[in-house]
Amino acid sequence: MKSRPRELALIVTFAALGVICDSIVTPGFSAGVWFGWIFVISPLAGIVLGPFNGFISTLLAVMIGHWLIPRETIYEFIFTLGAPIGSMISGFVFKWRWKKVFAYYTVMLLAYFASPVSWNLPIWGMWDCYVAYIILITMGIITAIRGPDVIKRMSPFTLSAFIGLEADVLFRIFIFIPCQAYYFFYGLPPEALTAIWAGPAPIITPFKVLLSTFIISLIGPQVTHILKEI
Numbered sequence: 001m002k003s004r005p006r007e008l009a010l011i012v013t014f015a016a017l018g019v020i021c022d023s024i025v026t027p028g029f030s031a032g033v034w035f036g037w038i039f040v041i042s043p044l045a046g047i048v049l050g051p052f053n054g055f056i057s058t059l060l061a062v063m064i065g066h067w068l069i070p071r072e073t074i075y076e077f078i079f080t081l082g083a084p085i086g087s088m089i090s091g092f093v094f095k096w097r098w099k100k101v102f103a104y105y106t107v108m109l110l111a112y113f114a115s116p117v118s119w120n121l122p123i124w125g126m127w128d129c130y131v132a133y134i135i136l137i138t139m140g141i142i143t144a145i146r147g148p149d150v151i152k153r154m155s156p157f158t159l160s161a162f163i164g165l166e167a168d169v170l171f172r173i174f175i176f177i178p179c180q181a182y183y184f185f186y187g188l189p190p191e192a193l194t195a196i197w198a199g200p201a202p203i204i205t206p207f208k209v210l211l212s213t214f215i216i217s218l219i220g221p222q223v224t225h226i227l228k229e230i
Contacts, residue, residue, distance in 0.1 A: 007049075010227075011057045014045040018061025022083075023069045032204035033082075033169050035071055038062055039212045042083045042168065043090040043161035047220060048227065051091030059084040075185045082171035090164025094156055096148050098140050101163060105133050108170040111178040117190045118177055125197035126173065128206040132166035135159070157220035161213040169205060 022038040030036075038061065045061075046054030062080040092100050109129070112118050139159065142150055175181045182188045 007053065010049055011053050011060075014041065014049060014054075014057040015060040015064075017041050018045065018058055019065045019068070022062050022065025025069060029204075032201045032208060033172055034205075034208060035076070036065060036069065038065065038080075038083050039165060039168070039208050040215060042087040043164040043212065044216050044220060044223065046087035046089065046091030046164055047094045047157065047160050047216070048224060049091070051088045051095070051097075054091045055084045055088040057084075058087040073185070075181065078181075079172045079175055082168040082175075085171050086164045086166075086168025088164075089167035090160045093160040093163045096143070096156075098136075098143060101167070102136060102140060104167060105136060105170065108167075108174050109133065111174055112170075115178045115180075117180075117182075117193065120190065121193055121197045125202050127202065128209060129166050129170055129173075132163050136163060155217065158213055158217045161216040161220070162209065165209045165212055169209075 018038055018041050021041045022036040024037045025035060026037070033039075038058070041061075042054075042058045045057045048054070049057055059081075062083045063077070066077055066080060089101055089104060112126075177193075182190075182193060
């Protein structure tokens with residue numbers, strides 16, 4: 001069991017790393033869901049710290065990071081709540097609390113497709129979210145048949161990172177479409193959303209997800225091993 005001081009130290013450490021990542025803005029690479037590089041560290045925070053401590057650490061990181069490097073609009077403080085939620089989902093996946101994650105994905109997708117404006121948007125604009133949901137269902141079926149240990153023998157770091165990052169994406173889409181932020185925040189007509197959905201975001205965002213998933217698959221086992229040794 002972690003001692004309280006060690007637990008707090010890890011939260012602060014990952015928050016500091018998150019601030020650095022969130023403050024990095026790369027010209028030409030800021031399109032898509034994430035403006036900074038918080039996507040590189042947020043899943044690892046959930047995996048190492050656990051769902052709730054990972055949420056707190058990433059929340060501190062994005063709030064401070066967004067304050068240090070202001071975004072174009074103040075509304076980004078709302079959208080960036082997806083990062084700590086994604087971190088929490090990564091933590092749940094790593095502990096394989098499948099039902100919580102499945103419920104989250106189901107509610108978010110149902111909210112999206114229940115919004116009339118989504119019916120006119122290209123369905124492939126969220127293809128990476130569908131892939132994550134299919135993987136989640138498949139893993140749930142495998143778990144029901146062969147038991148939860150099969151997940152540990154596969155690649156828990158890869159699965160946790162990918163599912164958590166796509167959960168972050170889903171939250172931002174939830175704010176933008178079902179909550180109608182496109183209209184209330186930005187004054188966009190529904191017709192303008194088609195261009196956004198068919199733009200570079202469906203390519204750049206999945207690329208960032210895959211990049212982060214690859215990095216965490218490499219360093220995740222090493223980080224958790226080092227922390228256990230300490």
